[in-house]
Amino acid sequence: MTPLAVTVGAHADRFAEEARRKAAEWGLPFLKRPAKGGVAALLAGSARACLVRSADGWALRDAQGSLAFTPGIAQLRLKRLAKGHRDDVLLRLAELRPGDSVLDATAGLAADALVCARAVGPSGRVLGVEAALPLWILVSEGLARLPVDPGSSRIELVHGRARDVLKGQASRSVDVVLFDPMFDRPRRSSPSFELLRAHALHEPLDEETLAQAQRVARRWVVLKAGRYGKDFRRLGLKAMELGRAGPVMWTRVEPA
Numbered sequence: 001m002t003p004l005a006v007t008v009g010a011h012a013d014r015f016a017e018e019a020r021r022k023a024a025e026w027g028l029p030f031l032k033r034p035a036k037g038g039v040a041a042l043l044a045g046s047a048r049a050c051l052v053r054s055a056d057g058w059a060l061r062d063a064q065g066s067l068a069f070t071p072g073i074a075q076l077r078l079k080r081l082a083k084g085h086r087d088d089v090l091l092r093l094a095e096l097r098p099g100d101s102v103l104d105a106t107a108g109l110a111a112d113a114l115v116c117a118r119a120v121g122p123s124g125r126v127l128g129v130e131a132a133l134p135l136w137i138l139v140s141e142g143l144a145r146l147p148v149d150p151g152s153s154r155i156e157l158v159h160g161r162a163r164d165v166l167k168g169q170a171s172r173s174v175d176v177v178l179f180d181p182m183f184d185r186p187r188r189s190s191p192s193f194e195l196l197r198a199h200a201l202h203e204p205l206d207e208e209t210l211a212q213a214q215r216v217a218r219r220w221v222v223l224k225a226g227r228y229g230k231d232f233r234r235l236g237l238k239a240m241e242l243g244r245a246g247p248v249m250w251t252r253v254e255p256a
Ligand SMILES: C[S@@+](CC[C@H](N)C(=O)[O-])C[C@H]1O[C@@H](n2cnc3c(N)ncnc32)[C@H](O)[C@@H]1O
Pocket: 105, 106, 107, 108, 109, 110, 111, 112, 113, 129, 130, 131, 132, 135, 160, 161, 162, 163, 180, 181, 182, 183, 199, 200, 201, 202, 203
């Protein structure tokens, strides 16, 4: 069984040519959608997960469910920002200003990256890094289909490991580096986050990667972790007191 394949959704044969081309670009097999059973039949016998092109764009499907890219979570935060609220924890800690550059080392579904892109504005720059191939594909295709927001910078999303991408960056070349790795003690969450969890890279942040981020950042390295995990303790970091005790802890570290 192939771990990941590309196919098309129901009544989506008009996208077969595009899906074939993308599959070749991504180095993945293209599987013809069976007339009987559709994607479910492929998941039962040929592929553990499928990237499925339909009229709504791309979705990642496996036996557990389906995950589509949506800017939904970011949009709530962007609306608050537009209304003048200054309580977004990430933006408070990163002290982002128009024209800044951000390297989001664990981009995931790019909610943080979209919020940063609005905060740095069209003259700023956001580079996202995602190590998990299916998530990188889903999110880069999703971002490419978003209407252009004249108030935001474009997000460039690269496929790779944070440490490798950071090593390729010049010292003091971005204002802020952000880490939001998978929590070492997962919280119970929505079915779509469970699908993200199943396909994400679960690699605890290590000292070498943090040191690389401190070399590359000019202002702050901002980090998020689960409150009940050991991520910060392991790295000798202390969570910042932000006036509310939620399931998430934050801290920031100065450049080296
Ligand atoms: C909790 S999610 C990030 C969510 C993201 N901040 C957002 O707003 O949508 C963590 C993501 O980082 C990715 N990841 C974990 N370790 C990584 C690493 N070392 N390099 C690059 N990506 C990594 C995972 O695959 C996952 O998609």
